[in-house]
Amino acid sequence: MSAGATALEFSADGTVLAVVVHRGVTLFATDDGATLAKFPHEIGGSWTGVGFTADGTRLISASAASVIRSWDVSRWRDPAAARLCERIGGPVTRADWNALVPARFPFRKLCA
Incomplete structure (x- = not known):
């Protein structure tokens, strides 16, 4: 992870960690621990805080320059999970998971 982090926030489902430096x-x-995305700081100030919306689709960040940004992070989710959701066409049930995902991976609620 990043040295000098000033804020950390987990997504509601715990699959993504946002680190502010x-x-x-x-x-x-x-x-x-794979890097999913990077969002640059605003000119004139560094980011000071971050949070996910309850549905996990947006990341809200605040800067020292009093700038609030809303980032669409829905497309930065786990690409394998996104492919599984597309294949199923709806929420993944435990039966779907067991049929399509290797047993070493515990069931996760996806595509809700």
């Missing part, structure tokens, strides 16, 4: 906000996958 002087240069911006970085989203990490919590299962493997």
